[in-house]
């Protein structure tokens with residue numbers, strides 16, 4: 020196991036992660052801060068009839084594209100890193116200045132639904148329609164098709180993988196099944212999965228909104244970021260993939276972003292970390308699979324063809 024060489028344990032197999040990816044230039048881990056720029060899409064979806072009179076909630080969410088995104092992109096420029104933003108197509112159409120700022124910085128724009136609709140509440144045809152309609156919006160804004168997708172609310176459906184494969188996506192970023200990239204395989208083909216999990220999501224520590232029916236005890240900036248740092252340390256130690264799932268309106272707020280800059284400094288200061296856009300990580304993983312230097316775990320989808328709980332079934 021090559022990744023353990025620096026701590027003098029080259030001969031001891033690291034069993035925490037059995038198949039670490041050979042990251043570029045011998046990096047110990049890959050890291051990507053991904054921002055889901057949902058803006059007020061989520062409010063209109065949650066309260067379709069009353070959202071437009073919920074001015075305070077809208078102002079909280081619009082802080083993302085209006086105030087936080089320029090700040091975030093400026094920080095990335097300072098550290099000379101390129102990262103990924105997943106953006107509902109409706110937000111792409113409604114916040115052109117934020118989109119321009121993101122593109123000027125060389126960052127990736129990934130697919131995140133049309134108006135943050137939940138794929139598990141849509142028929143297959145509806146999911147396909149909004150997927151395609153949003154691809155068109157991304158092509159119009161960026162000049163290229165999206166390479167990656169994150170399901171709104173992480174709600175990847177039993178149809179999602181096949182639809183993404185049919186549209187030529189290379190990766191998904193919605194699932195939580197491993198510490199390293201793995202493959203999703205269906206009868207139609209395969210996708211690279213770049214996983215994360217709720218422990219790397221900023222809603223639990225930083226979001227409190229009665230309008231969104233989401234009431235949490237907000238953490239201080241440093242307390243809220245501490246779990247992300249611990250997650251990073253573990254990935255760095257064992258060769259994993261660290262993917263923060265953050266939101267401009269939440270982590271992009273001033274005091275939190277001041278702490279994030281310190282955290283990025285800490286992460287880069289550890290050395291041997293590959294900060295990259297998700298599309299670059301997916302392309303690297305694909306190249307390693309193709310040249311045989313990485314053998315990923317494979318998840319076959321769907322996990323189940325029909326409901327499986329016999330006790331619940333008997334009661335129906």
Ligand SMILES: [Zn+2]
Pocket residue numbers: 055056057131135171172
């Ligand atoms: Zn989202």
